[in-house]
Amino acid sequence: MPAAHGRLTRIYMSGYDLTGYYRKASSELMREAAESTVFNVTDKTYIPGRRDATASLEGLVADSVDGLTLSFMEDLETDPTLLNVCPQGDVLGNVAYGLRGRLTTLDLETPADDIFAITNELQSQVGRDRLLVQHTLSTEVASGQSASIDNTVVSTLNGGVGYLQVPDITGITNLSVLIEDSADNSAFATILTFPGVTADRGRLRVEITGTVRRYTRCRWVFTGAGSANFWAGFGRR
DSSP, X not given: OOOOOGGGOEEEETTEXXXXXXXXXXXXXXXXXXXXXXXXXXXXXXXXXXXXXXXXXXXXXXXXXXXXXXXXXXXXXXXXXXXXXXXXXXXXXXXXXXXXXXXXXXXEEOOTTSOXXXXXXXXXXXXXXXXXXXXXXXXXXXXXXXXXXXXXXXXXXXXXXXXXXXXXXXXXXXXXXXXXXXXXXXXXXXXXXXXXXOSSSEEEEEEEOBOEEEEEEEEEEEESSSEEEEEEEEEEO
């Protein structure tokens, strides 16, 4: 696989498009290993345990940016934080990653001879989800659907997980976003429905169980007239 440059990375968190404010993103996926070594063996043995994941973001964010740091303060206190990273760009079908957890660090640095900087640390409660972009961050003005994505493997019996980030809705009273699947890229059926979004900065994560067929796509339904700026990702398991 050819190398990819990090300049294409996109960052969506807490219903914001933060791509233009961060310059470094990293995440670590770990799994516990309980030692099971017994007498009379040369090498230690281990049994895999629970998964864990963290994320770290470093950027240049002024405190006045649309109440951003105030929102982070709220996330520190109460709300779970949803983070999505598109390491190779926000393109339909590209790989993305998702974490849902607690914002544990909000570090603000104001050096006398450099730029105001921010660092966030996130402790995930769901590991790190691997996704494919089902709807790039863009503005829609009517109900519709995305092009389908070929997941290549015929189907999986292990369900999947979807993420939705909605920075802005205007005019409409409800945005309903769904993920559909198909075996033949022709007849599609709904497998995941996000709760309706009625205000800016919506962010949702939904898990499903059961069979997910080879092809997937995103569909959205407006209630009322207006527009919605949103991003959706879904990953089979």
